[in-house]
Amino acid sequence: MKIIKGNQQVRQAARDYENYSSNLQGDQDVRDYKQLPLEVDPPDHTALRELLNPWFSKDAVKAFEPEFSDIAKSLIDSFSDEVEIAHELALQMIVQCLGVVFGRPQDVAEWYSWGPDTWITDEDGIRHGDHLDRYLLKTFDELDEKPTDDLFGVLNRAEIAGRALTRKEKYGIANLVLAGGRDTVVKLISGCLWHLAQNQEHRETLRSNPELIPDFITEMVRFLSPLPMMHRVDVAETANPEDPKYVWLSFISANQDSSVITDPEQIKLDRGANPHLGFGYGRHSCIGMHLAQLEAKIVLELWLEKFSTWEVLPESELLFDFEEYKFIPSRFHSLSLKINS
Numbered sequence: 001m002k003i004i005k006g007n008q009q010v011r012q013a014a015r016d017y018e019n020y021s022s023n024l025q026g027d028q029d030v031r032d033y034k035q036l037p038l039e040v041d042p043p044d045h046t047a048l049r050e051l052l053n054p055w056f057s058k059d060a061v062k063a064f065e066p067e068f069s070d071i072a073k074s075l076i077d078s079f080s081d082e083v084e085i086a087h088e089l090a091l092q093m094i095v096q097c098l099g100v101v102f103g104r105p106q107d108v109a110e111w112y113s114w115g116p117d118t119w120i121t122d123e124d125g126i127r128h129g130d131h132l133d134r135y136l137l138k139t140f141d142e143l144d145e146k147p148t149d150d151l152f153g154v155l156n157r158a159e160i161a162g163r164a165l166t167r168k169e170k171y172g173i174a175n176l177v178l179a180g181g182r183d184t185v186v187k188l189i190s191g192c193l194w195h196l197a198q199n200q201e202h203r204e205t206l207r208s209n210p211e212l213i214p215d216f217i218t219e220m221v222r223f224l225s226p227l228p229m230m231h232r233v234d235v236a237e238t239a240n241p242e243d244p245k246y247v248w249l250s251f252i253s254a255n256q257d258s259s260v261i262t263d264p265e266q267i268k269l270d271r272g273a274n275p276h277l278g279f280g281y282g283r284h285s286c287i288g289m290h291l292a293q294l295e296a297k298i299v300l301e302l303w304l305e306k307f308s309t310w311e312v313l314p315e316s317e318l319l320f321d322f323e324e325y326k327f328i329p330s331r332f333h334s335l336s337l338k339i340n341s
């Protein structure tokens with residue numbers, strides 16, 4: 001499949017929805033509805049995104065900082081000696097914070113049980129989504145019976161262009177806000193602690209200057225590119241809409257483009273301007289970026305306050321399978337750390 005690479009080229013394509021359309025149905029092996037607002041173009045995209053914006057704005061998310069800090073503190077306080085970060089810290093933090101933002105703490109244990117990918121992959125590598133279908137059916141049936149003012153309750157009564165949302169549209173929105181910030185944030189939090197385990201200078205600088213943590217997180221979003229590529233329909237190449245031809249937008253190539261980022265393979269605390277596309281670009285850029293950044297900032301602040309040195313244990317399962325960028329971890333199946341002090 002064609003891949004669009006380079007910082008300027010990806011920006012341009014991400015803006016150009018008439019030629020590179022998001023009107024598609026992904027993950028056909030595990031769902032028969034579109035993830036929304038991701039898989040539509042304007043004008044539907046605009047209306048759906050407006051529905052979600054109030055829950056994900058910088059100010060809305062910031063208001064939850066005290067609750068997020070309590071969550072991170074209780075997780076980090078329970079660690080000593082050895083800990084597996086990807087699940088016991090990152091995924092726990094993510095699902096508990098979503099429980100707060102979405103107003104559904106009663107669902108947190110169930111969300112955690114799905115693992116970092118939302119879909120469950122069996123031993124034969126086949127993905128399953130039935131558990132999610134059951135959850136969405138049960139949740140929206142309950143909301144029909146007993147309306148609530150939490151995110152899903154509001155979605156259940158929402159209208160766009162003067163009509164109620166269909167069930168599948170509600171599923172598509174709920175699915176995406178549950179799935180979008182899981183493996184991506186797991187990679188971000190794990191990647192930050194993986195890097196700092198190995199880089200004493202960065203560890204000490206950030207401990208003495210915690211105000212640098214947000215810029216470090218931005219740099220790690222660039223370096224890791226937790227969502228490395230997304231596809232679009234190549235409109236010019238598609239003769240039959242039933243048989244769409246796809247093209248990839250490579251956010252990772254944009255983040256490793258040396259024409260706009262000096263020494264892109266290095267992680268720098270003093271990078272200054274950082275024109276990365278780790279959260280995408282244009283209309284579909286990540287709605288959860290403030291949430292992801294706040295979750296990571298709180299975890300790092302508390303972790304650095306409590307621990308001075310730690311090391312990556314050999315049983316950790318990291319993947320480095322980005323073809324052109326073998327130095328970037330593509331996945332933290334697990335990250336086991338030994339805390340020294």
Ligand code: HEM
Binds near residue numbers: 036176180283285288
């Ligand atoms: C480090 C963490 C994250 C990264 C790197 C990331 C990355 C991205 C990227 C690259 C896109 C653009 C996709 C495209 O253009 O096709 C995107 C869209 C999106 N993200 Fe994130 N994401 C992260 C966290 C989150 C979180 C925490 C949430 C919500 C809980 C979230 C929800 C979404 C949604 C709903 C969209 C679709 C927006 C739209 O179509 O208008 N993401 N994300």
